[in-house]
Amino acid sequence: MDSEDINLPIAEYVEAGVDWVQTNLTGLLDGISAAIGFIVDNLEDFLLWLPDWLLAVVVVAIGFWRVNWRFAIFAAVAMFLVFGMNLWEETVSTLALVLASSIVALAIGVPVGIAMARRDVVEMIVRPILDFMQTMPPFVYLIPAAIFFGLGKVPGTIATVVFAMPPAVRLTNLGIRQVSKEQVEAGLAFGCTARQLLYKVQLPLAMPSIMAGVNQTIMLSLSMVVIASMIGAGGLGNTVLTGIQRLNVGLGFEGGLGVVLLAILLDRLTQSFGQSRKGRK
Amino acid sequence: MAEDKIVLENLYKIFGPNPDDAFELLEKGHSKDEIFEKTGTTVGVRDATCTIKQGEIFVVMGLSGSGKSTLVRMLNRLIEPTRGRVLVDGDDVTAMDRKDLINLRRHDMAMVFQSFALMPHKTVLDNAGFGLEVAGIEKSKRDERSMKALEQVGLKANAESFPSELSGGMQQRVGLARALAMDPSILLMDEAFSALDPLIRTEMQDELLALQEQSQRTVVFISHDLDEAMRIGDRIAIMEGGAIVQVGTPEEIVTNPANDYVKSFFYGVDVSQVFNAGDIADRKQVTVVERPGVSVRAAFERLREHSREIAIVTDKSRKYLGMVSAETLTDQIKGGGEPKYSEAFLKEVEAVQSDMSLSDVLSRVAASRYPVPVVDSEGRYVGAITKTALLQTLDKAG
Ligand SMILES: Nc1ncnc2c1ncn2[C@@H]1O[C@H](COP(=O)(O)OP(=O)(O)OP(=O)(O)O)[C@@H](O)[C@H]1O
Numbered sequence A: 001m002d003s004e005d006i007n008l009p010i011a012e013y014v015e016a017g018v019d020w021v022q023t024n025l026t027g028l029l030d031g032i033s034a035a036i037g038f039i040v041d042n043l044e045d046f047l048l049w050l051p052d053w054l055l056a057v058v059v060v061a062i063g064f065w066r067v068n069w070r071f072a073i074f075a076a077v078a079m080f081l082v083f084g085m086n087l088w089e090e091t092v093s094t095l096a097l098v099l100a101s102s103i104v105a106l107a108i109g110v111p112v113g114i115a116m117a118r119r120d121v122v123e124m125i126v127r128p129i130l131d132f133m134q135t136m137p138p139f140v141y142l143i144p145a146a147i148f149f150g151l152g153k154v155p156g157t158i159a160t161v162v163f164a165m166p167p168a169v170r171l172t173n174l175g176i177r178q179v180s181k182e183q184v185e186a187g188l189a190f191g192c193t194a195r196q197l198l199y200k201v202q203l204p205l206a207m208p209s210i211m212a213g214v215n216q217t218i219m220l221s222l223s224m225v226v227i228a229s230m231i232g233a234g235g236l237g238n239t240v241l242t243g244i245q246r247l248n249v250g251l252g253f254e255g256g257l258g259v260v261l262l263a264i265l266l267d268r269l270t271q272s273f274g275q276s277r278k279g280r281k
Numbered sequence B: 001m002a003e004d005k006i007v008l009e010n011l012y013k014i015f016g017p018n019p020d021d022a023f024e025l026l027e028k029g030h031s032k033d034e035i036f037e038k039t040g041t042t043v044g045v046r047d048a049t050c051t052i053k054q055g056e057i058f059v060v061m062g063l064s065g066s067g068k069s070t071l072v073r074m075l076n077r078l079i080e081p082t083r084g085r086v087l088v089d090g091d092d093v094t095a096m097d098r099k100d101l102i103n104l105r106r107h108d109m110a111m112v113f114q115s116f117a118l119m120p121h122k123t124v125l126d127n128a129g130f131g132l133e134v135a136g137i138e139k140s141k142r143d144e145r146s147m148k149a150l151e152q153v154g155l156k157a158n159a160e161s162f163p164s165e166l167s168g169g170m171q172q173r174v175g176l177a178r179a180l181a182m183d184p185s186i187l188l189m190d191e192a193f194s195a196l197d198p199l200i201r202t203e204m205q206d207e208l209l210a211l212q213e214q215s216q217r218t219v220v221f222i223s224h225d226l227d228e229a230m231r232i233g234d235r236i237a238i239m240e241g242g243a244i245v246q247v248g249t250p251e252e253i254v255t256n257p258a259n260d261y262v263k264s265f266f267y268g269v270d271v272s273q274v275f276n277a278g279d280i281a282d283r284k285q286v287t288v289v290e291r292p293g294v295s296v297r298a299a300f301e302r303l304r305e306h307s308r309e310i311a312i313v314t315d316k317s318r319k320y321l322g323m324v325s326a327e328t329l330t331d332q333i334k335g336g337g338e339p340k341y342s343e344a345f346l347k348e349v350e351a352v353q354s355d356m357s358l359s360d361v362l363s364r365v366a367a368s369r370y371p372v373p374v375v376d377s378e379g380r381y382v383g384a385i386t387k388t389a390l391l392q393t394l395d396k397a398g
């Protein structure tokens, strides 16, 4: 059979769909765009407005408080390196994008995970969507994001949110479902309402799992934010991208090193918040 | 006797989508396994009817899967009954709306779980106060009550620890304190001590009995262990395949098992631990009452009349005085002077208390030539244990 015999005009359907959304849902798209833009811009402005030394001191202090003094020293050295490579602004910009995307991803993902854990129907619907989202290569998200929201930080953030959300949903769902049957029964037997059961039993007991989800979401955000520089999200990704385009190995390496250092800092810090306070007492 | 606290009326639980099919088959007399094969539904509890009295420890026993946990969870509706009613103090629990049900759970019934089910992120004190917290009781008052509950179970010193820092037995004490802090009139305990090792387990049983002495709660205690059931149960219900096959005191169940299933529990059980001396003492011995003006000879005549060897002597209020034999009486009469019972008492015979366990009196009955008289706590004659009666009882254990 010749491939010309069958001709499924999928591309045409997609274009028609996109056209329809763009003409009919302009208000919605503008609203989302404005909201995301507001969060990202303000966060970035705030972090850049902070004197660089103050931000550095805060990070080192948190590292000392939550992890240990060795990590605090590492953090200081890492930030000195970033500063020395003249990548401070890019790094802070990337950090702002990561934080903004993570906040939005968690604000959507955790409640969805809770709904999924409480109703099997929701799980049945959401699970295949998550599977689909996670099998897609990351840059695939860039195309619809750019189509609907143009170029810049906002589509970059949106693509990142979509890419980074699945672990938050999954691990929230998993964590709540893993709470032992007798613990749930104990909650109910002592007279919990549905709401009390969620807040006093299920969420606290699911917290280690939820925090693992938070950590993963933040790390995925970082990797996606770098890729999103392809649609103009800026930050460290841009440095790497420029390095590649100009075949400037040194510049590419500097950008990459910045990403790695930021990744280590974010990973250790978020993990430290995931450990239950009990263990640290 | 005591009033009815909890009444179960024809209670059923069918797990599965089509309970009606299962009911139809149940009516036709099909077994649980057959019904599962045909409809895929599981009969958890079938037609359970019984009455639990105020202040008693009511033990529910049965093999794994016999429906014990399901039964106890229908009392506070952690599991919704498919049919039938549960009455607590005369109120129909099965008909309660959410609000009343939550009130019932917050005030009348507290539960203790096999796996303890504590909250690992809360301190021992906060765990004990969990039910109070849920009920919206303010922190200072809550802490006061939970501290009192912890004191009752001997854990006051560990109030600031976390559950993971405690041993299993101590964790279950926290579970118990959490229930006691609610000051419920009913305690539901689902295999509460099954996860503990034997020594701690006995200790906890004793603790529960001691708590019962202080305040007479109604305790529904699930167990699959006969020794435990016999030890703490005022009455025992035995479940088989979802149905209650027998309810009775430990003695009633051992002496009169309803069927082979019930009997099978007793193989390997040490009956001498189950029975007290009073349980197997009988009144077949001749008794005579010491009264002024009635001669010792009268007793001698009665022995001859019944052709018996010995007689029990009591006073007018049935207080046990001693045991005489035809021989010692004859000696007294022949000895001249005024014959007295007290002179004719068999020196080697000593009465035992009716609440002594059979294992403790075993050797004495075995070594004695005569039946061993049994008296109650006020010294009144209850009966006597003969070697024959003892052997028969031990034999029942099979
Ligand atoms: N949620 C459920 N769904 C379906 N079947 C169930 C459910 N809960 C219990 N059952 C079934 O009901 C029957 C009674 O179970 P239950 O847990 O009450 O037994 P049990 O006497 O407490 O046993 P164990 O000693 O093992 O705790 C079993 O056959 C069990 O498989």
Ligand SMILES: [Mg+2]
Binding pocket: B068, B069, B070, B191
């Ligand atoms: Mg059970």
